[in-house]
Amino acid sequence: MDPAGGAGGVRGRRPGLDTPGPSCGSAADSVDEGQTVPSVTTETDAVPSGEADPPVVDLLEPADGVPPLVEDAGALADAAAALASGTGPVAVDAERASGYRYSARAYLVQLRREGAGTVLVDPIACGGDLSTLGDALRGVEWVLHAASQDLPCLAEVGMRPDRLFDTELAGRLVGYPRVGLGPLTEHLLGVRLQKGHGAADWSRRPLPADWLVYAALDVELLVDLRDAVAADLERQGKTAWAEQEFEAVRLAAPPPPRAEPWRRTSGLHKVRRPAQLAVVRELYRSRDELAEARDLAPGRLLPDGAIVDAALREPARRDDLVAMPVFRGRAQRRLADRWWSAIQRARGLSREDQPTSAAAQDGPPPAHRWGDKDPVAAARLAAARAALAGLSERTGTPVENLVTPDLVRRLCWAPPADPGPEAVGQALRAMGARPWQAELTAELLAEALTAQPAPAQDTAQDAAQDSGGA
Known part of the structure; x- marks a missing residue:
């Protein structure tokens, strides 16, 4: 199988958005079956010579306004009924608090479906159970962007799709040079989404009004985007590829826990000796245990750099530890006994119990x-x-x-x-x-698999040739 299609698709504008220019598929209407579609390398690939690129429209507010936040069982039931009565695919997104919280739970769920409009749900206020929404959308295609990031936290609140379309993954298969939600929406639909709150602390309550605008806009055009990307998939002969990929993502099991997660500590490459690695491991474990108990991102309790610094400096006493940068702060002084106990545990290990310099290999070597x-x-x-x-x-x-x-x-x-x-x-x-x-x-x-190494050259012959000999 060698599909017709080059790196990218054809840039276009979806109808109905009050933007000039052709629809998504117009630039490729004359492409014969089996002919390569022009690669997308600039924003003007589909624009006829001599014509300016159609302007990009800034989308600052949802077309129907920001709906009230669903925060109780009655509003949740009403939302489920509205979504069930809608038509076509449903756009779905979730906001977490990565970098702020230890858990990857959803703190806001956004949905939009034709005939139902946009729904914003606070899963925390609703008791962490949104299975009513999941049941209302049985058999409906869910459209997500980078679905593998959101499906676990959606499943945690009882929402699991029966069918899936992932616009980010589809964009990779098509070959778009940039597959973030913002760049794709701008590239294919000619609309620039509001930015600025993707990395916010969505566990904050109450949620600010401008954050809710941002959240609503994330699903405002997701179904339109799905249609645009699907058109390029079909044009390039990759629809079957995408369907298999979507199903694999939908059915993917949770990844197994890492055998030695502490080895992902930033800056660990500076630590060489097993005794020092043991300090990193114990500090990492102690921090992780406390972070989980408090539902705080581990780095907010103790930065990775401080862990590595403590391992390398090898403080002799507790007072030496609290005199170090980061550890001398007020919050860290309150936790000094915890960190010092972790260091002492590491130093009490026998050589056999200390970690090796390199992680155990699972599979081929580097x-x-x-x-x-x-x-x-x-x-x-x-x-x-x-x-x-x-x-x-x-x-x-x-x-x-x-x-x-x-x-x-x-x-x-x-x-x-x-x-x-x-x-x-x-x-x-x-x-x-x-x-x-x-x-x-x-x-x-x-x-x-039949390839063989290039034959080694005779050293003496090479030397003779280098010096001008036969």
Whole structure:
């Protein structure tokens, strides 16, 4: 399968938004089946020569205004009834308090459906159970942007879609250069959304009025955006790809917990000795336990930099710890006993119980080490990467969406005994590739698995040639 379509789609404007210019599909109406669609590299790709790019419209207020916040069972039932009586897909979004809270719970849920308008729901005020909304939308297609980020917190309040369209993921498959909600809406619909509150503390109460405007606008045009991206998917022959990807996201199980989450501490690369790594680990664990209990983002209790600093400076006494930057602050002095106890626990560990310098490997070693460990595997990986880069160029879809890099590394490090396309396709599917990915890449990867390292040059001959000899 090699779909017709280049990197991107065709920039256009959706009808009904009072903006000049063609609709999303007009620039490609004359493209023959099998012909590559022009790549989107600038904002004027679809604009005829000599014509100015149609102006972008700033959307500052929802068309129907900001609805009252749903905060009780009665209002929730009314909202569910209104959404159930609507038509077409439903736009869904959720706001969390990442960077402020330990949990990833939803603090606001936004929905919009034709015939029902926009609904803003406070799940905290509603007791954390929005299953009434989930039940009202059974069988309806849910449109989300970057759905994998919001589906877990929606499931936590009882909302699970039966069908899904992810505009961000669809945009990646099409090959748009920027796939954030704002850039996509501006690029495809000619509308600039309000910015500024995406990283806000949505656990704050009451929610400010301008935050609610922002939240309502996030779902205002999401269904229009879905239609625009779907048109480019269809034009490029990628609709089936997208459907498989959406279903995989919808049904994805929660990721397993990390074996050693403390190794993601920012700045850990500065810490070398096992005894110092033990301090990082114990401080991280103590901080995480307290952060979960208080539902605060761990970094707001103690920054990663302070943890690394304590490990490297190796304070001899509690007073030395509280004299250090960050730890000398009033809030940290109140927690000084906790942090000092963590350090003492780390220092009391035997050498066998201290962490190793490197994390245990789950799968192949880092690719940059393959040349020394297994030159043949390194040659396979280089050939696979080159083949996939070419396929990405032809299809206009990023390599990581054609097949995940981790899966390619695993395949090249330990290929099937039979390196033919059929066996490679089976191996890809067994490791989690979608059918379209296996079908599209199996033959290319099978050929890459036959690659061999370049023969080493004779050192003496090279030296002679460098000096001008035969």
